[in-house]
Amino acid sequence: MHELSIALSIVEMAEEEAAARQARIRAVHLKLGRLSGVVKDALLASYDMAAAGTALEGSRLVIEEVPIVGYCAKCQARRGVDGVQWFLCPxxxxxxxxxxxxxxxxxxxxxxxx
Amino acid sequence: MTPRFVEVRRDVLKQNDITARELRARFRATGISVISLVSSPGSGKTAFLERTLAELQPRYGVAALVGDLATENDALRLRRSGALVKQIVTGTVCHLDAAMIRCALEGWLPEQLDFLFIENVGNLVCPSSFDLGEDLRLVLLSVTEGEDKPLKYPTIFNTADVAVITKIDLAEAADFDRALCERNIQSVRPGMRILGVSSKRGAGFDEWMAMLASLPRELKSP
Known part of the structure; x- marks a missing residue:
């Protein structure tokens, strides 16, 4: 359970970007890989807590989940991988x-x- | 008022990754090879480390950090090898993180060392998310734990470099199917190196020692 510290890093980064652009941020769009070791729901729950009291308060975190794609040397092709238990070419x-x-x-x- | 999108594309670095990166740079600069061990409680991390330290001790400078929720028992056990050992007591924390390693090394790590071992808290879940700045991560599983352990805890196997099957002297009594276990390991982490050892009897330690001896060379090559 390290999602809160990740949410804090995201908020910090967004604050920097907001300050550099002198703009107010309404939403942060994040790419989250299935192998990142970060749980989407836990991150969403942590985000509001992390944003509270900062320039990001009230903003949304929009998460785009990225499926696992591997390279099969035998087929010499990109292949989608289902789940995290079978890293085998489908x-x-x-x-x-x-x-x-x-x-x-x-x-x-x-x-x-x- | 229409919202405007600005592209950013910045990787989110976890604070732990930053600390681990600093540690790794420091280890590389001093020429120490750092090996961490993870497993569930009771897989034989300490026994494996005991024998490893004893076998390395005459020829190399070795030290170990051991993490547990409570007690100094493991450090006391490992110190018998003559190696420099420090216990990290985590309280209720279920894993080691890079900051704990940095803190433990403060004023402790000698200049001339060849190998530093880090024994993580017995846990197959949480340690997978925390880079400790190590060069090599070992995941241990014993023959009594079931061949499907890698399938149940794929993430830890996926973040480790070498799988060590321990207590192979008990394989027959435990009705352990090694080929099946190795297939499961390869399935969650294709190409993973696998060692079979008995820390009690010494089987497999020649191969392990050879792997360790070649490690500094591998780390130096680009």
Whole structure:
């Protein structure tokens, strides 16, 4: 359970961006990979707490979940991976050689009130 | 009033990642190889470490940090090897984090060291989210825990570098299917290195010692 500290980091980052643009932020858009080790619901619950009393108070956190995509060396192709227990190519069954997507924890965009 | 979107694309760094990154840089600068151990309680982390320290001690400078919720028992056990050992008592915290490591190293870590081992709190869940600045993370599971442990706790296996199957001297009594266990490990972490050891009898330790001996070289190569 480390979502609160992550929410605090997001709020801090958004505050910096808001100050640099002298704007008020209405929403923070976040990319969250399924392998990031961060639980969406817990992060959403922590966000309001983290934003309270800051320039971000009242803003929303919008989370876009990123599925796991791996590279299959045998098929030489990108493959979606279901779940976190079977890192196998869904087409040929051989082990996925590299994780391409799914570890993201990235502030993608800010929604600013003009 | 229409909202305007501005693209940012900034990775959120957890405070722990920042501290771990600083630790890693410091370890690299001093040439110490840092190995952490995670497992459920009772998998044999301390026994494995006891033998490892004893075998390394004559030839290398070794030290260990051990995390537990309470007691200094593990540190007392490990000190018998002659290695420098410090206990981190976490209270009710279920894992070690990078800040605890930094704090424990303050004024303690000697200049000339080859290996530092970090034994995490027995827990297969929470430690997976916390980088400790280590070079190599070992996940241990004993033959009595069931071959499907990797499938039940995939995240910890996914963040570890080497799987160590412990207590293999008990494999027969426990009716342990090693091939099945290895298949499950490979399924959650394809290509993972696997060692089978008996800390009591010493089986598998030649391979483990060879892996450790080659570690500093691997870390130095780009």
């Amino acid at each position: 087409r040929c069954g051989s082990p996925i050689s590299e994780i391409l997507e799914g570890k993201e924890l990235q502030v993608r965009a800010l929604e600013i009130a003009e």
